[in-house]
Amino acid sequence: MHLKCKNLNFLYPDSKSAVINNLSFSMKNPGFNAIFGPSGVGKTSLAKIIVNKNNCFNENIITKNINIILYSYNLERLPGWLNLGKHINKVISPEKLHLKKTLIKIFELNNVLDSRFSNLSMGQQNRINLIRYLLQDFDVLIMDESLANVDEKLKGTIILAIKELFPDKMFLYISHNLMEVSKFCHKILVLGNPSQNKPCFIINGQNYKKKCFLDKKKLNITMLEIMNAL
Amino acid sequence: MLYRRIFQFLIVYIFGILFLLIIKFIFSLSDYVIPNILLIIETAAQVFKEYFFDVINTLSVTILGQCISICMAFFVGISGRKSSWIGSFIKVTAYNIQAYPIVALAPIIFILIGDGFISRLLIASMICYFPLLLSVLGIMATPVKDIEHFYIITGQMKWHLEVKIRIFENLSKLTTVISGSATLAMAGTIVAEFIAANAGIGYSIRIALYQSNLAKILIALFLIGIIISVYQGILEVIGEQIKSKWSISKKGTIL
Numbered sequence: 411m412h413l414k415c416k417n418l419n420f421l422y423p424d425s426k427s428a429v430i431n432n433l434s435f436s437m438k439n440p441g442f443n444a445i446f447g448p449s450g451v452g453k454t455s456l457a458k459i460i461v462n463k464n465n466c467f468n469e470n471i472i473t474k475n476i477n478i479i480l481y482s483y484n485l486e487r488l489p490g491w492l493n494l495g496k497h498i499n500k501v502i503s504p505e506k507l508h509l510k511k512t513l514i515k516i517f518e519l520n521n522v523l524d525s526r527f528s529n530l531s532m533g534q535q536n537r538i539n540l541i542r543y544l545l546q547d548f549d550v551l552i553m554d555e556s557l558a559n560v561d562e563k564l565k566g567t568i569i570l571a572i573k574e575l576f577p578d579k580m581f582l583y584i585s586h587n588l589m590e591v592s593k594f595c596h597k598i599l600v601l602g603n604p605s606q607n608k609p610c611f612i613i614n615g616q617n618y619k620k621k622c623f624l625d626k627k628k629l630n631i632t633m634l635e636i637m638n639a640l
Numbered sequence: 641m642l643y644r645r646i647f648q649f650l651i652v653y654i655f656g657i658l659f660l661l662i663i664k665f666i667f668s669l670s671d672y673v674i675p676n677i678l679l680i681i682e683t684a685a686q687v688f689k690e691y692f693f694d695v696i697n698t699l700s701v702t703i704l705g706q707c708i709s710i711c712m713a714f715f716v717g718i719s720g721r722k723s724s725w726i727g728s729f730i731k732v733t734a735y736n737i738q739a740y741p742i743v744a745l746a747p748i749i750f751i752l753i754g755d756g757f758i759s760r761l762l763i764a765s766m767i768c769y770f771p772l773l774l775s776v777l778g779i780m781a782t783p784v785k786d787i788e789h790f791y792i793i794t795g796q797m798k799w800h801l802e803v804k805i806r807i808f809e810n811l812s813k814l815t816t817v818i819s820g821s822a823t824l825a826m827a828g829t830i831v832a833e834f835i836a837a838n839a840g841i842g843y844s845i846r847i848a849l850y851q852s853n854l855a856k857i858l859i860a861l862f863l864i865g866i867i868i869s870v871y872q873g874i875l876e877v878i879g880e881q882i883k884s885k886w887s888i889s890k891k892g893t894i895l
Contacts, residue, residue, distance in 0.1 A: 461793065480793055487786045491808055491886050501796060539790075546794050 411580055412474035413437045413460070413550065418467065420455055429455050435599050435612055437580070442573055444583045444591040444615065446636060447601035453584050456601070457481055457552045460582070476550055476580070482543040483554040484536050488527040494538055495523035502545040509575070513541045516571045518564060532559040537568070544572065552582040562590075569594045570620045592632040593618050600639040611639040641880070642873030649869040653862060675855040683855035688863075691844060691856075695863045698829050698840040699871060701757070705764030706825040709772055710818060712765070717776030718803055731781065734773050742766045742828070746835050755836040760829055767828030768821040775817040779810045808886065815879030819872050826868050 413436070420430040429452040437443050445453045461481040463471035473479075488497050502510060514520055517537045522530055530538065540556045557565050572581065573594075585591055591598055595615035602608025613635050618624050657680075664674040671679055720730030746763050753759045780803065787805050791797035807814065833842025841860055848856035 482790075485786050486789055488790075489787055489805055489808065491804075501790075501794070542790065543794075 411438065411440055411476055411549065412472075413476060413580065414472040414474075415456075415460075416470055416472060418456075418459065418470040420452065420459060430459075430601075433601075433610055435610065437582075437597050437599075437612075440576075440578050440580050441596040442569065442581045442583060442594055442617065443597040443599070444585065444595040445599045445601065446585065446588070446591050448603065448640065449586075451601040451603050453601060454483070454554055457554055457582065457584060460550075460552065478546075478548045479550040479552070480543055480546060480548045481552040481554065482540060482556050484539075484556055484558040486539045487535070488538065488542075490526055490528055493524050493526055494519070494530075497527075498523075498538070498542055498545070501542055506545045510541070510545055512575070513544060513571075517541055517568060533561065533564075536560060540568075544576070548579065550580045550582065552584065554584040555586075556583075557585075565590065566594075570618075573619055588633055588636060592616060592629055592636060593624065598632075598636060600636055602640065608640070613639060641876050642870065645869040645873040645876075646866065649865045653865055657858070672852070673854070675858075680855045680858055683853070684859050684862075687856055687859055691841060691860050691863050694839070694841040694844045695860075695867050698826065698833065698842065698864075699867055701760045701829045701840065702764055702822065702825045703871075705761050705829060706768055706818075706822060708761070709765040709769035709821070709825065712769055713772040713776045716773055717780040718799075720777055721780035721803075721806075727781070731777055734770070734777060737770065742770070743831055746832060750836040755838055757839075760832040760837050760840065763832035764825045764828040767831070768824035771824060772817060772821045775813070779813060780806055782806070784809045811879070811883050811886070815876065815883070819875040819879065822872050822875055823868060826864070826871075830864070 415433055415435050418430055418433040419428055421428045429450075433456070445456060447453055458481065459467050460471055461479050463473070463479075488494065492500070498510060499507075514523070517540075519534065519538055519541070522534055522538075527535060527538070536556060536558055537560060540553065543551055543556075557568060560568070569583075569590075583591065583595060593616050596617040598613045598615045600611045600613055602610055613632065615632055616624060616629050657677075660674050661677070663669065664676070675683070716730060716734065720727045720734065742763065745766075749759050749762055753762070784805050787809070788797065788802065791801060829840065830842035830845070833840035834846050835842075837843050841864060845857055845860050848854075848860065
């Protein structure tokens with residue numbers, strides 16, 4: 411599994427300066443990787459380009475052993491005419507029913523399956539939205555702030571569970587949380603501000619997994635590296 | 641909602657009558673020009689039953705015409721929702737045709753089909769069809785990105801699901817447009833009857849006009865107003881029922 415970006419430039423039609431300027435990076439093997447950077451540096455634009463690579467960016471985004479790329483974001487909504495349980499059952503294949511039960515338990519959503527989407531808190535809405543993506547067939551899942559508004563403890567539990575349950579998938583996690591990204595991610599693509607001519611870096615994260623030891627000193631170094639790269 | 645509509649109409653109607661009476665007194669007009677209250681009540685006693693059934697006759701054509709125009713608007717709106725060539729063609733054609741006043745086409749319809757039920761139905765449905773079509777086209781052509789994204793990216797999007805999402809998300813707007821188009825359909829039917837039909841309240845108004853009988857016209861207006869208010873109120877209630885049934889949710893309770 412290989413995701414490679416080569417000399418990518420991207421400019422919005424009504425903008426004078428490029429959002430993404432000559433970006434090149436490479437991410438190999440399944441795992442939890444991140445795209446990190448301040449607001450407006452092109453994280454979401456990059457995610458959308460990766461998803462729509464077949465439209466215009468075939469030469470810039472090169473993939474190997476990656477067929478399906480999904481993109482989820484935190485403002486998505488589920489249709490309001492069905493309750494959550496029925497909706498999830500409608501959008502997944504029958505063989506994923508067991509995985510669905512497991513995910514709902516880990517994501518602590520058992521009590522809200524009879525509710526409509528509009529009756530959930532924002533954190534619950536984001537969690538149920540992420541579950542339906544995890545229950546689809548995919549090779550790469552881009553999670554654009556998909557766990558926003560979820561409390562830190564549950565967020566950690568969810569990320570660790572995703573790593574354990576989907577060891578052969580690649581995740582691109584977009585977040586503004588420095589600690590989270592440094593702790594859980596394997597490769598961190600730090601996007602600098604193109605208007606300030608800041609280059610982009612790939613930094614190694616701590617890739618923390620269940621039952622593993624987390625070296626806090628190394629974690630601090632990773633965070634410092636990211637801060638210096640910005 | 642139903643009572644509120646009737647109440648609102650009664651207020652407007654009473655103000656209208658008061659305005660006419662004030663003009664009558666200011667300019668000392670005769671009962672032949674503007675009838676007094678007693679004459680209006682006397683005329684009401686004479687023609688109320690006849691006019692009531694005339695309005696019901698008109699309303700039946702209105703309802704049928706509106707149903708036809710709703711079906712046509714949804715058919716064209718759903719077909720023209722895509723940004724493809726055919727979708728754009730349907731949209732542009734609809735926008736251009738609606739700019740032409742349908743009432744101006746009414747004489748052609750009467751010449752070709754003659755006066756009668758079909759002409760009334762055709763004009764009623766055409767008059768309420770175009771405003772309805774523009775709203776339905778607008779709703780159907782606007783994606784609900786935050787809901788549709790999942791289905792598109794996972795390849796699960798079907799045309800009927802897309803339509804269902806857009807209708808559900810714009811249910812309030814659609815209910816208001818459909819209920820509002822009832823007035824247009826009624827106006828269309830009355831105009832058709834007024835021009836050349838042989839039945840309905842528009843036909844009765846035309847006869848009253850030839851007799852210069854304002855009292856009869858005021859009674860006809862009262863019945864039209866009351867019955868269209870009831871009809872619109874019923875449409876709104878049905879819309880509310882559909883909305884609450886479709887998006888029923890377990891509300892929290894305060895303990």
